[in-house]
Amino acid sequence: MSRLKLGLPSKGRLQGQCIAWFHDRGIAIERSGAEREYAGTVSGVDGVDLVLLSASEIPRELAAGRIHLGITGQDLVHETIPGWEGRVSQLAALGFGRADLVIAVPSIWVDVESVEDLDAVAADFRARHGLRLRVATKYHHLVRDFLRKRGVADYRIVDSQGATEGTVKNLTAELIADITSTGETLRANHLRVLEDGLILASEAALFAARAAAWGPEERETLATLCARMGLSEPAL
Numbered sequence: 001m002s003r004l005k006l007g008l009p010s011k012g013r014l015q016g017q018c019i020a021w022f023h024d025r026g027i028a029i030e031r032s033g034a035e036r037e038y039a040g041t042v043s044g045v046d047g048v049d050l051v052l053l054s055a056s057e058i059p060r061e062l063a064a065g066r067i068h069l070g071i072t073g074q075d076l077v078h079e080t081i082p083g084w085e086g087r088v089s090q091l092a093a094l095g096f097g098r099a100d101l102v103i104a105v106p107s108i109w110v111d112v113e114s115v116e117d118l119d120a121v122a123a124d125f126r127a128r129h130g131l132r133l134r135v136a137t138k139y140h141h142l143v144r145d146f147l148r149k150r151g152v153a154d155y156r157i158v159d160s161q162g163a164t165e166g167t168v169k170n171l172t173a174e175l176i177a178d179i180t181s182t183g184e185t186l187r188a189n190h191l192r193v194l195e196d197g198l199i200l201a202s203e204a205a206l207f208a209a210r211a212a213a214w215g216p217e218e219r220e221t222l223a224t225l226c227a228r229m230g231l232s233e234p235a236l
């Protein structure tokens with residue numbers, strides 16, 4: 001029998017919340033093997049194989065159709081899959097893993113309150129230093145789209161895959177775009193979110209891959225899963 005591949009985060013807070021979400025719907029996800037072994041089983045529904053992946057790899061696996069279903073953050077799907085709506089279908093937003101992708105500037109930039117103000121800062125920075133403002137982020141596509149729509153063009157992206165809030169202090173960027181939830185990391189690093197600097201309010205969501213091999217058996221398993229989860233079946 002062809003089996004449906006379900007991709008879940010391999011560790012961290014998202015994994016625990018995913019397992020709890022399925023548990024509440026009568027589906028048991030159990031890690032198997034050694035504590036650190038990335039293997040597990042799904043029971044309570046037939047025909048599902050578990051694939052444990054880094055949250056940031058799940059969008060790529062969905063886009064390629066190597067997994068049929070996957071749970072990860074909307075921010076990662078929107079960032080990683082160009083034209084994501086054509087390649088995956090969001091079955092449900094799950095209400096956990098909430099975080100905001102925001103643009104934040106040094107708190108001491110008292111005159112910079114909005115994205116519009118950034119344009120003036122960028123022009124000033126260019127005039128004084130002959131350089132473009134540097135925005136540190138791992139969300140290159142989402143940040144570019146957001147700033148383009150708001151008419152900010154005189155900047156450059158500096159890639160930062162972690163500890164992004166530290167880049168301003170380390171003088172590798174003038175401002176940042178990153179995920180925040182409590183805001184503590186921003187505050188601790190003397191950064192302030194622009195008043196209209198929310199790029200995306202993200203949460204974890206269940207996605208189905210359009211490119212996956214949806215044979216009759218996988219479709220039947222999907223129908224069973226959707227019924228169990230109280231979701232309508234996606235058109236794939």
Ligand SMILES: Nc1ncnc2c1ncn2[C@@H]1O[C@H](COP(=O)(O)OP(=O)(O)OP(=O)(O)O)[C@@H](O)[C@H]1O
Pocket residue numbers: 009011012013014054055056057072073074075076097098099179180181182202
């Ligand atoms: N406070 C938070 N900090 C970071 N990510 C958060 C937070 N709250 C929710 N998230 C979400 O969790 C997801 C990232 O999860 P995680 O940190 O496990 O992924 P990752 O960094 O790709 O993991 P890995 O280190 O395995 O590659 C993103 O979708 C993000 O929006």
Ligand SMILES: O=P(O)(O)OC[C@H]1O[C@H](OP(=O)(O)OP(=O)(O)O)[C@H](O)[C@@H]1O
Pocket residue numbers: 161162163164165178179180181182183184185186
């Ligand atoms: O608003 P807060 O509650 O302070 O949370 C936000 C921070 O948490 C995340 O980092 P994480 O610890 O996941 O590590 P990362 O730098 O590798 O993303 C995120 O990148 C922020 O730095």
